[in-house]
Structures are given as structure tokens and as C-alpha cells.
Amino acid sequence: MQSITVDEAAQKLPDLIDAALRGEEVIITKDDLSLVKLIPAGAIKSRQPGSAKGQVWMSDDFDAPLEEFQEYM
Numbered sequence: 001m002q003s004i005t006v007d008e009a010a011q012k013l014p015d016l017i018d019a020a021l022r023g024e025e026v027i028i029t030k031d032d033l034s035l036v037k038l039i040p041a042g043a044i045k046s047r048q049p050g051s052a053k054g055q056v057w058m059s060d061d062f063d064a065p066l067e068e069f070q071e072y073m
Helices: 008-020 067-073
Strands: 002-005 027-028 033-038
Touching: 002 008, 008 027, 008 033
Parallel strands: 002 027
Antiparallel strands: 027 033
16 A cells, blocks of 8 residues: 655656556545545446345334424424
């Protein structure tokens, strides 16, 4: 992993892009805070509608009033 400041990154951007394309993790920092992580554009998978089908559920009484809030209703 490379951690580099914004000022250094401005001077070495082509080298940092090459490093990211080789699979290296490149983090750009400012004031010791991580700001940006360079990754190849193809590394992000595109979203597919319905890919989480069956993984999320909702209880039957989801819309029922909560006992804790009866005095406010």
C-alpha cells in the first residue's frame, strides 16, 4: 500500500495510476487523513437490480405502532 500526500500525488499522478493498475493500493492523504483511494475503473462491479432478492425481509408487524410511543399517539 502506498500512502501519499496530495502535493506529492499532483507531481506523480501518472506513476500512481500505473501502480493502481498493477493492483497496488494507493491512498492519497491530506493532514494525515485518507482522502482518496485509487483503483482501476474496471474493479468496481456494476449493480444488478434484484441481486439481493431473498436476503432482506420485513416482519409482518413492521407498520404496527410501537408500545413505547403509545402516549404520543
